[in-house]
Amino acid sequence: MASFTCLIQHSPWQGQHSYSAYQFCKAAIAQGHQIRQVFFYGDGVAHGHSATHISGDELNMQQRWLELGQQHQVPLVVCATVAARHGLDEAHSGALAVGFHAGGLAEYTEAVALSDRLVQF
Numbered sequence: 001m002a003s004f005t006c007l008i009q010h011s012p013w014q015g016q017h018s019y020s021a022y023q024f025c026k027a028a029i030a031q032g033h034q035i036r037q038v039f040f041y042g043d044g045v046a047h048g049h050s051a052t053h054i055s056g057d058e059l060n061m062q063q064r065w066l067e068l069g070q071q072h073q074v075p076l077v078v079c080a081t082v083a084a085r086h087g088l089d090e091a092h093s094g095a096l097a098v099g100f101h102a103g104g105l106a107e108y109t110e111a112v113a114l115s116d117r118l119v120q121f
Helices: 017-030 044-049 061-072 082-083 106-114
Strands: 003-008 034-040 076-079 100-103 119-121
Touching: 003 017, 003 044, 003 106, 017 034, 034 044, 034 061, 034 082, 034 106, 044 061, 044 076, 044 082, 044 100, 061 076, 076 082, 076 106, 082 100
Parallel strands: 003 034, 003 119, 034 076, 076 100
Antiparallel strands: none
């Protein structure tokens, strides 16, 4: 079976990118493939903000990613440099939602190198 790293560059409320990525990951796992890492970059780091408010009529993509990560041991990594620009660094304790962690491009590059495919959303 194949292994994948997913790169998400859009916030949860910018179109359907996050939902499409989530559906891809679920389908890949259901078919026996491995999701090595989901890396949130650019506006995508908003997925990891603990203060993200989702209204009742919107999909809560943060919660869906957290459940996927927990159920299938998929690391949910936000780019540390971009996260710091958005106030999600260690200096702002508690800003990063539990279940996400900040990582660098080296961690992302390693996951890509160990994966069969990189899928970008």
